[in-house]
Amino acid sequence: MSRILIDGGTIITMDEDRNGEGGIIEDGQILIEGQKIKKISEDRNEEIVKADRVIKARNHIVMPGFINGHTHAGMTMLRSYADDMPLMKWLEEAIWPAEQKLTPDDIYWGSLLAIIEMIRAGITTFADMYFEMDRVAEAVEKSGIRANLSRGLIGIDSEADKSLAEAEEFIHKWNNKTDRITLALGPHAPYTCPPPFLKDISVLGKKLGVPLHIHLAETRDEVEEIREKYDMMPVEYLDNFGLLSRPIIAAHCVHLTSREIRMLGENKVGVVHNPQSNMKLSSGVSPIIELMEERVPLALGTDGAASNNNLDLFEEMRTAAFLQKIMKKDPTVLPAFDVLNMATRGGAEVLNLPLLGQIKPGFYADIILINRESPHLYPGHNPVADMVYSAYPSDVDTVFVNGQVLMEKKEILTVDENRVLKAVKQRSSLLKEK
Amino acid sequence: MSRILIDGGTIITMDEDRNGEGGIIEDGQILIEGQKIKKISEDRNEEIVKADRVIKARNHIVMPGFINGHTHAGMTMLRSYADDMPLMKWLEEAIWPAEQKLTPDDIYWGSLLAIIEMIRAGITTFADMYFEMDRVAEAVEKSGIRANLSRGLIGIDSEADKSLAEAEEFIHKWNNKTDRITLALGPHAPYTCPPPFLKDISVLGKKLGVPLHIHLAETRDEVEEIREKYDMMPVEYLDNFGLLSRPIIAAHCVHLTSREIRMLGENKVGVVHNPQSNMKLSSGVSPIIELMEERVPLALGTDGAASNNNLDLFEEMRTAAFLQKIMKKDPTVLPAFDVLNMATRGGAEVLNLPLLGQIKPGFYADIILINRESPHLYPGHNPVADMVYSAYPSDVDTVFVNGQVLMEKKEILTVDENRVLKAVKQRSSLLKEK
Numbered sequence: 052m053s054r055i056l057i058d059g060g061t062i063i064t065m066d067e068d069r070n071g072e073g074g075i076i077e078d079g080q081i082l083i084e085g086q087k088i089k090k091i092s093e094d095r096n097e098e099i100v101k102a103d104r105v106i107k108a109r110n111h112i113v114m115p116g117f118i119n120g121h122t123h124a125g126m127t128m129l130r131s132y133a134d135d136m137p138l139m140k141w142l143e144e145a146i147w148p149a150e151q152k153l154t155p156d157d158i159y160w161g162s163l164l165a166i167i168e169m170i171r172a173g174i175t176t177f178a179d180m181y182f183e184m185d186r187v188a189e190a191v192e193k194s195g196i197r198a199n200l201s202r203g204l205i206g207i208d209s210e211a212d213k214s215l216a217e218a219e220e221f222i223h224k225w226n227n228k229t230d231r232i233t234l235a236l237g238p239h240a241p242y243t244c245p246p247p248f249l250k251d252i253s254v255l256g257k258k259l260g261v262p263l264h265i266h267l268a269e270t271r272d273e274v275e276e277i278r279e280k281y282d283m284m285p286v287e288y289l290d291n292f293g294l295l296s297r298p299i300i301a302a303h304c305v306h307l308t309s310r311e312i313r314m315l316g317e318n319k320v321g322v323v324h325n326p327q328s329n330m331k332l333s334s335g336v337s338p339i340i341e342l343m344e345e346r347v348p349l350a351l352g353t354d355g356a357a358s359n360n361n362l363d364l365f366e367e368m369r370t371a372a373f374l375q376k377i378m379k380k381d382p383t384v385l386p387a388f389d390v391l392n393m394a395t396r397g398g399a400e401v402l403n404l405p406l407l408g409q410i411k412p413g414f415y416a417d418i419i420l421i422n423r424e425s426p427h428l429y430p431g432h433n434p435v436a437d438m439v440y441s442a443y444p445s446d447v448d449t450v451f452v453n454g455q456v457l458m459e460k461k462e463i464l465t466v467d468e469n470r471v472l473k474a475v476k477q478r479s480s481l482l483k484e485k
Numbered sequence: 486m487s488r489i490l491i492d493g494g495t496i497i498t499m500d501e502d503r504n505g506e507g508g509i510i511e512d513g514q515i516l517i518e519g520q521k522i523k524k525i526s527e528d529r530n531e532e533i534v535k536a537d538r539v540i541k542a543r544n545h546i547v548m549p550g551f552i553n554g555h556t557h558a559g560m561t562m563l564r565s566y567a568d569d570m571p572l573m574k575w576l577e578e579a580i581w582p583a584e585q586k587l588t589p590d591d592i593y594w595g596s597l598l599a600i601i602e603m604i605r606a607g608i609t610t611f612a613d614m615y616f617e618m619d620r621v622a623e624a625v626e627k628s629g630i631r632a633n634l635s636r637g638l639i640g641i642d643s644e645a646d647k648s649l650a651e652a653e654e655f656i657h658k659w660n661n662k663t664d665r666i667t668l669a670l671g672p673h674a675p676y677t678c679p680p681p682f683l684k685d686i687s688v689l690g691k692k693l694g695v696p697l698h699i700h701l702a703e704t705r706d707e708v709e710e711i712r713e714k715y716d717m718m719p720v721e722y723l724d725n726f727g728l729l730s731r732p733i734i735a736a737h738c739v740h741l742t743s744r745e746i747r748m749l750g751e752n753k754v755g756v757v758h759n760p761q762s763n764m765k766l767s768s769g770v771s772p773i774i775e776l777m778e779e780r781v782p783l784a785l786g787t788d789g790a791a792s793n794n795n796l797d798l799f800e801e802m803r804t805a806a807f808l809q810k811i812m813k814k815d816p817t818v819l820p821a822f823d824v825l826n827m828a829t830r831g832g833a834e835v836l837n838l839p840l841l842g843q844i845k846p847g848f849y850a851d852i853i854l855i856n857r858e859s860p861h862l863y864p865g866h867n868p869v870a871d872m873v874y875s876a877y878p879s880d881v882d883t884v885f886v887n888g889q890v891l892m893e894k895k896e897i898l899t900v901d902e903n904r905v906l907k908a909v910k911q912r913s914s915l916l917k918e919k
Contacts, residue, residue: 127863131870135806135820168860330807331874333816360874361861366800372569373764373804374811382767386569426602427795427878429561429906430913436565440765440794444861445879472863479864 052085053103055454057418059095060108061434064410065115065395072388073435081113083416086230086454090412106449106459112421112434115408116175116450117364118398120323121264121302121352123181124165124190125158128479130356138270138332146357150182152482159186160474165362166194167468171461172363172444175417175452178300178323178352178402180237180264182214184221191232195457195465197417199300199402200225201237201264206248215251222259231453233404234259235300240266241285242276246292253292262298262403265289268311269303270334286311286320295320298403302352304342305335312338316345321401324393326370328354336378339371339385350401351394364394368439387439420449486519487537489888491852493529494542495868498844499549499829506822507869515547517850520664520888524846540883540893546855546868549842550609550884551798552832554757555698555736555786557615557637558599558624559592562913564790572704572766580791584616586916593620594908599796600628601902605895606797606878609851609886612734612757612786612836614671614698616648618655625666629891629899631851633734633836634659635671635698640682649685656693665887667838668693669734674700675719676710680726687726696732696837699723702745703737704768720745720754729754732837736786738776739769746772750779755835758827760804762788770812773805773819784835785828798828802873821873854883 057080064074082090082101133145153161158181169177176197179187184202191198202218205211222234236256238244244252244265256263268274268285277285286307289295295318302323304315315322324337342349351371353362368390375385399408406414423431427441450458457465491514498508516524516535567579587595592615603611610631613621618636625632636652639645656668670690672678678686678699690697702708702719711719720741723729729752736757738749749756758771776783785805787796802824809819833842840848855872857863859880862871884892891899 127860129866130864130875131867134867134870134874135817137815137817141816164860164863171860327803327807330811331816333810333814335814336811356875360870363861369761370804370807373761376767377764377770377808380767380769381571382575382765383569383571424906426561426598426605426902426906427797429598430564430909432563432913432917433565433568436568436794440568441564441790443877443879445877468860472858472860475864479866483866 054089054101055083056102056105057081057083057108057113057420058105060111060113060420062091062410063112063114063434063438064091065392066409066411073391075434081410081418083451083454086415088410088412088414088416091410106420108420110423111448112423112438113410114419114421114438115395115410116417116419116452117173117394118350118402118408119169119174119177119353119362119364120300120350120398120401121325121354122165122177122179122362123355124162124177124179124187125153125181125183126161126355126357127165127168128153128157128161128475128482130360132357134360149482155183155186157478157482158183159190160471160478162187162190163194163466163471164475165356166190166196167463167466167471168362170194170196170450170457170463171447172365173419173421173447173450174362174364175419175450176398176402176404176407178264185224188225188232192229193466195452195455197231197452199233199235199264201235203237203239204252205239205243206245207243211248215255219255219259222261235262235264237264240269240273241288242273249292253294256297262300263294264300265302267301267304268306271306274306284308284311286314290314300401303329303334303337305329305337307338309341312341312345312347315342315347319348321348321350323350323352323401324371325352325354326374327367328358330370330374332358336374339375340379348397348400349393350398351390363444365442365444368394372439387436391435391439416451416454418451419447421446422448488523488535489517490536490539491515491517491542491547491854492539494545494547494854496525496844497546497548497868497872498525499826500843500845507825509868515844515852517885517888520849522844522846522848522850525844542854544857545882546857546872547844548853548855548872549829549844550851550853550886551607551828552784552836552842553603553608553611553787553796553798554734554784554832554835555759555788556599556611556613556796557789558596558611558613558621559587559615559617560595560789560791561599561602562587562591562595562909562916564794566791568794583916589617589620591912591916592617593624594905594912596621596624597628597900597905598909599790600624600630601897601900601905602796604628604630604884604891604897605881606799607853607855607881607884608796608798609853609884610832610836610838610841612698619658622659622666626663627900629886629889631665631886633667633669633698635669637671637673638686639673639677640679641677645682649689653689653693656695667836669696669698671698674703674707675722676707683726687728690731696734697728698734699736701735701738702740705740708740718742718745720748724748734835737763737768737771739763739771741772743775746775746779746781749776749781753782755782755784757784757786757835758805759786759788760808761801762792764804764808766792770808773809774813782831782834783827784832785824797878799872799876799878802828806873821870825869825873850885850888852885853881855880856882
């Protein structure tokens with residue numbers, strides 16, 4: 052097994068067992084052996100002899116890769132295709148008709164574009180829900196990134212049974228094929244999954260042993276519809292099928308009653324907060340402080356590029372913090388460390404990937420190096436605050452996933468980036484004509 | 486006079502007299518002669534013969550430089566020095582004691598750091614209110630950026646008269662020294678400027694013929710204090726001194742009555758919106774939609790790096806749009822073009838710099854080139870939406886101010902960037918010890 056040494060830098064380990072917020076080590080070393088972190092030393096020059104290769108990290112932050120808890124990678128094809136529109140008009144007149152035109156190849160190239168953008172932003176794992184997932188999995192496999200993939204399932208049209216069969220086939224095909232891909236079933240949302248369909252999904256999920264990835268309580272309209280139809284709230288609707296006791300990746304969770312927040316906490320349902328998408332589509336503000344009080348596992352997500360419009364957890368972290376501060380009229384709530392935690396450890400918990408989100412011996416070597424030699428990161432009084440409130444994707448220099456270097460000194464090593472840009476440009480211009 | 490040609494690219498002229506939002510020209514040319522824009526042609530290859538130098542802009546957005554309507558450049562020294570604290574504790578226990586320690590040289594180097602950060606982010610003009618303004622002006626002069634500078638004036642301590650004398654001396658010294666520097670008087674805020682002091686400032690401002698730059702209606706506490714002391718609202722307090730009919734750069738304007746909004750509109754008082762600072766300090770949400778309805782001139786600002794924590798109007802644009810959408814529960818309000826307008830034309834109007842904010846013959850050549858060859862700007866369906874919702878400072882490639890190239894292909898030409906970084910690092914570490 053090859054051994055790589057990351058030498059020097061300010062390591063924000065995020066290791067819960069170390070002292071201080073973030074468990075910071077100044078000028079330490081990380082030895083990677085194969086796919087995992089073998090050893091961390093608090094001094095330099097200790098481990099150099101053992102390494103096949105040394106990557107210098109002086110003047111860098113070294114930290115766990117970000118985990119994007121909710122996105123639709125293929126939607127990069129529709130970035131800036133339609134903005135500033137009312138939600139239903141945006142979906143019905145712009146996004147859905149455009150998605151009808153997307154070919155499997157479009158999804159492949161659009162997903163590769165998203166993956167390159169995410170690697171460049173220090174995202175090493177993402178949870179995706181879309182269609183043509185075979186092609187998304189191929190893009191994940193090729194690029195070297197880590198992902199949890201789910202075929203989106205809508206039970207209110209004629210494709211319902213077909214999509215469920217596709218989802219099952221997809222899971223069988225990719226299960227255990229690579230340790231970088233985990234799988235889920237993707238019931239789209241309570242309002243698009245009527246009881247019999249959700250029951251089928253629940254049974255299938257149990258049989259296959261996979262979690263569910265779902266949009267939950269995203270809009271006021273959804274809450275109204277579920278209440279009118281079933282006389283219950285969206286979280287209660289899931290509970291009705293026994294789903295809360297199962298692993299769930301619940302995106303958004305904007306409109307919740309206190310009872311629902313308690314239910315999420317008691318069942319340790321993983322929630323993915325997508326503040327920029329929620330703001331841009333004016334869906335509402337997720338009650339993050341209340342969810343934290345009930346110890347709900349919390350991740351951060353970008354949502355798709357059509358409603359964000361970039362795949363960047365740096366911005367998502369500061370937006371999350373700013374949004375809670377302004378809504379609670381209290382600048383002390385959701386401080387920098389808490390959102391950094393959501394973007395790393397929280398993501399690992401929500402995605403059921405216990406060996407991610409921390410730099411710790413035995414954990415997967417999903418590690419990013421962030422260059423601090425830029426005016427906007429100077430003078431550098433506080434590395435955690437600098438990462439959350441000032442840093443950009445462009446500061447990310449080197450990215451490891453599973454011990455493999457996917458980007459080094461800003462060069463993507465696993466995919467031909469220019470070819471991807473060219474393919475996406477060509478396909479997207481056809482998209483408008485088709 | 487030297488002639489530079491910007492050749493090709495997608496020009497977002499922001500010219501009000503051209504058709505379509507942003508007055509976009511595909512693959513056009515801009516001829517710069519001396520400090521100004523001489524000619525714009527809608528075809529390529531027309532003007533090349535006339536130019537001494539050609540800058541290729543293929544695959545770039547070419548647009549007016551951003552105008553940062555409110556900041557405190559020297560505060561970069563205090564970036565990530567203290568965050569997530571209650572406002573008064575943050576000021577009294579962290580920021581003000583630290584500012585006491587800042588030397589004139591600290592302000593010089595801190596301002597240069599801010600200016601480099603701003604040039605890198607495509608900001609070509611900024612309005613600054615701080616102290617040791619002589620040193621800030623020197624940094625502006627050296628760097629080649631454009632600025633409106635004001636000495637902050639607080640009338641409730643023993644330094645009141647001294648600071649007013651300093652402000653006058655500063656204005657005499659720098660008036661007409663360079664056409665890149667304009668001046669203002671900087672009464673800090675209604676609650677720190679009691680009536681006699683504000684009257685003195687008003688008289689002095691009239692005598693010197695300069696606008697006032699003031700923090701106005703930023704926090705609920707300020708409104709309470711002014712109402713209790715004077716039985717009026719902050720805008721009425723200014724009106725009481727006849728200040729509304731004079732040029733004012735009014736930062737924040739968060740807490741306003743409908744009457745005050747009308748007064749601002751009738752008097753065309755320029756308002757600078759600083760959404761990220763307002764969110765981070767939980768000051769409140771400025772009623773931007775209502776201000777637009779009353780046709781109040783609107784600019785965007787970053788505020789200081791201690792409460793933001795970066796000097797970046799790309800982020801400020803999207804945060805402004807997102808914040809109004811979520812507060813108004815309507816995704817159609819404050820669309821992309823309106824915030825782009827605030828960051829360019831609006832800034833020019835608020836800062837009383839009528840020959841800025843548009844790419845138009847006779848206007849100053851303050852122009853930025855933004856590289857579109859990045860995954861997060863692909864596929865590029867809509868250039869305005871891409872600039873507002875997806876772009877980063879790192880996409881800015883080349884920056885002109887007053888016809889001079891300040892940055893070319895990401896290299897700062899007027900200042901030794903490494904020397905600035907080094908000086909700031911050294912000085913900021915002393916800051917903690919002093």
